[in-house]
Amino acid sequence: MAKLLAGSHIPILIKLVQMTDGPVLELGIGYNSTPLLHWLCGASRHLVSLEGDEKWVKKFQEYNVDRHIVKHIEDWDKADIDNTHWSVVLIDHRPALRRKVDAERLKDKADYILIHDSEPEINKFYRYTDIYPLFKYRHDYTAVKPNSVVLSNFKDLSNL
Amino acid sequence: MKYRTGWSSHLPVLAKVLRVTKGSVLELGMGIFSTPFLHWMCLADGRRELFSYESNERYFKEQRLFSRGFHKIELVKDWDKIDIDKPWCVAFIDHEAERRKIEIRRLSWHARYLVVHDTQPQAEQEYGYNEIYPLFKYRRDYKFSRANTSVLSNFKDLSELDA
Numbered sequence: 001m002a003k004l005l006a007g008s009h010i011p012i013l014i015k016l017v018q019m020t021d022g023p024v025l026e027l028g029i030g031y032n033s034t035p036l037l038h039w040l041c042g043a044s045r046h047l048v049s050l051e052g053d054e055k056w057v058k059k060f061q062e063y064n065v066d067r068h069i070v071k072h073i074e075d076w077d078k079a080d081i082d083n084t085h086w087s088v089v090l091i092d093h094r095p096a097l098r099r100k101v102d103a104e105r106l107k108d109k110a111d112y113i114l115i116h117d118s119e120p121e122i123n124k125f126y127r128y129t130d131i132y133p134l135f136k137y138r139h140d141y142t143a144v145k146p147n148s149v150v151l152s153n154f155k156d157l158s159n160l
Numbered sequence: 161m162k163y164r165t166g167w168s169s170h171l172p173v174l175a176k177v178l179r180v181t182k183g184s185v186l187e188l189g190m191g192i193f194s195t196p197f198l199h200w201m202c203l204a205d206g207r208r209e210l211f212s213y214e215s216n217e218r219y220f221k222e223q224r225l226f227s228r229g230f231h232k233i234e235l236v237k238d239w240d241k242i243d244i245d246k247p248w249c250v251a252f253i254d255h256e257a258e259r260r261k262i263e264i265r266r267l268s269w270h271a272r273y274l275v276v277h278d279t280q281p282q283a284e285q286e287y288g289y290n291e292i293y294p295l296f297k298y299r300r301d302y303k304f305s306r307a308n309t310s311v312l313s314n315f316k317d318l319s320e321l322d323a
Contacts (some may be wrong), residue, residue, distance in 0.1 A: 004235065005226070006196065007196035007197070007199070007200050007226060008200055010196070010200040010201060010204075010206035011200055011205075012202055012204075014175055014201075016263060016305050030194055031163065031192050031193060031196075032197070035163070035165070035167075035168030035193055036168070036172075036175075036197070038165065039168065039169060039171050039172040039304070039305070040172055040175070042172075042304065043184075043304070056224055057322060058162065059162055059163050060162075060163055062162060062164055062165050063163075063165055079284065096316070143204045144200055144203050145201075145203050
């Protein structure tokens with residue numbers, strides 16, 4: 001059931017992509033976000049989708065084109081994500097506790113960091129609350145559940 | 161299974177149309193890309209009424225857990241008998257090839273916006289869309305993918321989609 005009801009971050013993800021025009025990073029690929037980002041970013045925006053499960057990378061291989069890199073990552077520590085300032089980063093990868101590590105890593109490298117599965121009752125799995133103090137701005141997207149959270153050190157999120 | 165890019169090329173067009181509209185949404189032909197997308201977009205936009213119809217039992221079973229108060233999902237035995245001949249704000253057409261032009265005709269004066277998938281000329285033999293284009297005053301074709309998507313309307317001149 002959880003798999004079928006995935007995708008609750010779609011509305012806020014669209015909003016963030018449409019209000020920005022720079023590069024987009026997706027950590028953790030999936031059928032609810034990768035195709036959407038592929039088409040929303042169009043021909044002009046750089047999009048990088050990274051995934052730890054090679055099986056999923058193969059499923060989405062056709063999306064791997066010049067402007068959209070779809071790549072398998074064996075070691076998240078070695079992922080080349082620190083040398084770009086991203087407009088939007090979507091954090092939705094595994095393992096669960098890796099998400100806060102990469103959010104912290106990107107805290108000064110992204111205008112908007114969108115993290116999925118942020119409702120308080122599952123914080124014990126993800127421990128996002130550890131990294132919230134590292135950001136100036138935070139917006140809890142609770143219109144739909146599972147919740148998402150947007151974090152930024154660059155953009156006031158009151159317009160979301 | 162490998163996912164083809166053309167299977168999801170309707171998403172940005174649906175996003176565009178949903179952004180400029182407010183009312184009920186009809187989905188003919190469910191799928192792993194369109195059904196979750198429409199579900200969450202309609203839920204986030206004040207629980208817009210959403211009806212999804214599918215004749216393939218496997219696709220229906222895969223997506224039926226999205227059924228909610230605002231989102232009605234129905235397995236179709238006979239497309240002629242589905243209750244769609246009433247006003248819709250947006251209708252998404254992506255169901256059985258031979259049925260598409262029939263439902264488009266049925267909806268031509270009921271739906272303000274029809275979003276039609278697979279409208280590339282190379283697929284004309286399969287879908288026969290050329291027969292129904294003359295029924296509409298306004299049309300926009302989106303060709304950024306090999307699988308094109310078109311928006312048809314008899315009510316809106318579609319210029320708001322250009323913004």
